[in-house]
Amino acid sequence: MLPRSRAARLAIPYLDLDAPVMDLRLDSRRRLPAPPEDDPHLVGWYADGPSPGGPGTAVAVGHLDTDTGPAVFSGLSELGKGRRIEIRRADGRTAVYTVDRIKSYEKSHFPDREVYGDRGRPELRLITCGGTFDRRAGYSGNLVVFAHLTQIREPTGPPR
Template identity: 45%
Template sequence: MSQKAKGWLLVVAALAGVWLIRNGADTRLTPPGPASAEAFAAGPELLPGSPVAEPLRPSAPVRIRIPGIRVDAPMMRLGLGPDGSLDVPPAGNTDIVGWYKDGTPPGAKGSAIVAGHVDNAQGPSVFYNLGTLKKGSTVEVLRQDGRTAVFALDGIEVYDSKDFPDKRVYGSSEHASLRLITCGGGFSESTGYEGNVVAYAHLTSVR
């Protein structure tokens, strides 16, 4: 991927984060946030002692499973909307997760960007409990090639929208890395959620 293309991906992904921030629904429930112990001490790093698998050839994901929060959901491709921002999963579908189809597929070398809603007007959605995950939690992504990419969580953090660390979240990776993103932080009736929860993971094995 060219440097220009990489830069465009960062912009696109940032726009997706803005959409998620501004479109959470006030359900009078507060999504659980990550504990400080699950954050990185300095910057993103692999979980100590965790195996690191060789990246796979690119193949589109079809389903994601996160046993720790009972997620077992289909995945859809997300492209760009008419305004140039990233499309998002349908707000009315509480059980679907999207990935940026022109970026890195989960399991391939690089940082795969995956996004899911935290809630909608009716209540919690697929990533409502993302903030409860712990370091070492398992994330499984079933792919079109029949393989299942198994990831281990390296850390999970919450960011205010004004301080969202684009390079930290969307930057390149020498490993097969995964970023799971949803809304989080405080909530404003005028603008929606004021931050994002981001879970970082790396590929540990393949089935």
């Protein structure tokens, strides 16, 4: 079992994505907020959940787009089963997850247990907006990438 270590960067080689990660916590309504819109290339990691590679279901969120254009998770819908997601930890290790599936859900019928529930192994969910867009209400749904841990890579040099 790995010791806790915060997520530092998230990479998806297939999408040429390599982004910094910030810690996020639930808001007063017990919802996980998105990262600040003024940095559309930042990924948010649910800090009170599992750390990368740890047991349970870890959650990372990012914007699909902002007023300035495409954001960090704009390409998530292009991921297919078997693609890799790499999370570099603050201790220098990298947790490598493999995509199992991608699903879209309307916000009014979001299946919390299916998305966030513990499956008895280290898993990861990437969540962004999806569905139709309305200027007043925002996006009608969410796109969720389901992945499971397949490898832990040890640091190749001193931790940063």
